[in-house]
Amino acid sequence: MEYDEKLARFRQAHLNPFNKQLGPRQHEQRASEEAPDFASEEALPELPPGEPEFHCTERVMDLGLSEDHFSRPVLRQAIEECKQVILELPEHSEKQKDAVVRLIHLRLKLQELKDPNEDEPNIRVLLEHRFYKEKSNKSVKQTCDKCNTIIWGLIQTWYTCTGCYYRCHSKCLNLISKPCVRSKVSHQAEYELNICPETGLDSQDYRCAECRAPISLRGVPSEARQCDYTGQYYCSHCHWNDLAIIPARVVHNWDFEPRKVSRCSMRYLALMVSRPVLRLREINPLLFNYVEELVEIRKLRQDILLMKPYFITCKEAMEARLLLQLQDRQHFVENDEMYSVQDLLDAHTGRLSCSLTETHTLFAKHIKLDCERCQAKGFVCELCREGDVLFPFDSHTSVCTECSAVFHRDCYYDNSTTCPKCARLTLRKQSLFQEPGPDVDA
Numbered sequence: 229m230e231y232d233e234k235l236a237r238f239r240q241a242h243l244n245p246f247n248k249q250l251g252p253r254q255h256e257q258r259a260s261e262e263a264p265d266f267a268s269e270e271a272l273p274e275l276p277p278g279e280p281e282f283h284c285t286e287r288v289m290d291l292g293l294s295e296d297h298f299s300r301p302v303l304r305q306a307i308e309e310c311k312q313v314i315l316e317l318p319e320h321s322e323k324q325k326d327a328v329v330r331l332i333h334l335r336l337k338l339q340e341l342k343d344p345n346e347d348e349p350n351i352r353v354l355l356e357h358r359f360y361k362e363k364s365n366k367s368v369k370q371t372c373d374k375c376n377t378i379i380w381g382l383i384q385t386w387y388t389c390t391g392c393y394y395r396c397h398s399k400c401l402n403l404i405s406k407p408c409v410r411s412k413v414s415h416q417a418e419y420e421l422n423i424c425p426e427t428g429l430d431s432q433d434y435r436c437a438e439c440r441a442p443i444s445l446r447g448v449p450s451e452a453r454q455c456d457y458t459g460q461y462y463c464s465h466c467h468w469n470d471l472a473i474i475p476a477r478v479v480h481n482w483d484f485e486p487r488k489v490s491r492c493s494m495r496y497l498a499l500m501v502s503r504p505v506l507r508l509r510e511i512n513p514l515l516f517n518y519v520e521e522l523v524e525i526r527k528l529r530q531d532i533l534l535m536k537p538y539f540i541t542c543k544e545a546m547e548a549r550l551l552l553q554l555q556d557r558q559h560f561v562e563n564d565e566m567y568s569v570q571d572l573l574d575a576h577t578g579r580l581s582c583s584l585t586e587t588h589t590l591f592a593k594h595i596k597l598d599c600e601r602c603q604a605k606g607f608v609c610e611l612c613r614e615g616d617v618l619f620p621f622d623s624h625t626s627v628c629t630e631c632s633a634v635f636h637r638d639c640y641y642d643n644s645t646t647c648p649k650c651a652r653l654t655l656r657k658q659s660l661f662q663e664p665g666p667d668v669d670a
């Protein structure tokens with residue numbers, strides 16, 4: 229009883245051993261070697277004045293008891309010093325008894341911190357996760373996805389999945405039950421596109437949709453939290469109130485407000501965010517009537533596709549790696565209809581039309597101004613045979629859908645206009661099937 233009281237007093241003092249004003253010299257030294265950022269991490273109360281000698285001894289032994297993030301070498305040192313103090317103090321004195329209690333606590337602490345799995349392999353494959361062992365020399369604080377408690381970066385090893393970034397203590401690794409979300413992304417790369425499709429807690433049998441723990445909206449025995457992406461309810465272990473943009477709300481309502489989602493949905497949505505899986509024209513064609521930026525972006529994308537044939541046949545453009553401008557959005561070089569959630573978010577903030585306009589200008593400059601080879605691949609309007617050289621991505625042009633010849637829009641104003649080039653080709657085909665006749669100009 230008495231011991232506990234005194235111990236509590238020691239703990240109350242809660243001294244920061246790394247505070248340079250206070251600690252004995254050897255601790256100052258250690259502070260700079262092992263834990264440079266501790267001192268700034270927490271502002272600790274200053275040492276009350278008086279009895280410096282005595283306080284120093286106390287502090288040495290109190291090390292590791294009041295703080296959770298000491299490394300094992302510091303604890304071992306504290307244990308050694310505590311032993312020394314016990315030997316030096318008068319036998320059976322109160323102070324000596326205090327010191328013995330402290331020694332016990334320090335040893336327990338050391339035991340607690342000991343990582344049982346230190347010799348574990350660096351890579352573990354579990355439930356399709358690919359876990360890499362991690363260890364830090366900085367005091368990073370992260371939360372274990374399995375046990376929901378803090379991973380102390382300095383003293384504990386942990387594993388992170390390279391696929392989905394699931395993270396847990398090495399001691400929790402063998403307890404995990406959630407399969408890797410990365411595999412879901414590759415097997416099922418399709419979003420739920422109904423807005424928060426709720427079916428009710430009863431359809432889940434009043435259990436967490438993921439771990440099957442009993443839950444209810446009254447919080448008995450455990451709180452039910454709804455995921456805005458799946459519409460289902462989860463326990464607080466599987467749903468941490470993470471916020472995410474919901475694809476269904478974006479494509480139907482052009483709503484980018486982040487909503488609360490389960491851990492699993494959060495990981496899935498994060499892994500999917502740059503994947504171009506939304507065929508917007510089919511999901512919600514009306515969106516183009518309401519969102520001006522999308523119309524602009526669609527036009528820029530169409531133009532870029534028209535420029536692509538120039539670049540893949542131009543040595544100079546290949547050498548300048550012009551198409552790599554779009555390497556972060558590879559799908560923009562392949563089609564003009566697929567969008568990722570990131571594309572839509574960037575369209576919403578205006579960033580996408582800005583960067584696409586820049587790319588468009590750069591590309592057009594190469595083809596029309598900088599490169600002779602590309603310039604030579606321009607068109608003269610065969611309908612009027614007048615004016616400048618035309619390119620398919622010029623705004624005042626029309627392109628024949630059959631042969632890709634380019635005309636002034638005013639000359640080739642609708643589909644009833646006959647394309648002279650196509651007409652020539654037809655004529656030539658006909659003459660080939662008949663007897664060889666006089667040359668037909670191609």
Ligand SMILES: [Zn+2]
Nearest residue numbers: 372375397400
């Ligand atoms: Zn854990």
Ligand SMILES: [Zn+2]
Nearest residue numbers: 357389392408
């Ligand atoms: Zn994983």
Ligand SMILES: [Zn+2]
Nearest residue numbers: 436439463466
């Ligand atoms: Zn759960």
Ligand SMILES: [Zn+2]
Nearest residue numbers: 542545599602
């Ligand atoms: Zn060129």
Ligand SMILES: [Zn+2]
Nearest residue numbers: 609612636639
């Ligand atoms: Zn013309």
Ligand SMILES: [Zn+2]
Nearest residue numbers: 628631647650
């Ligand atoms: Zn044609």
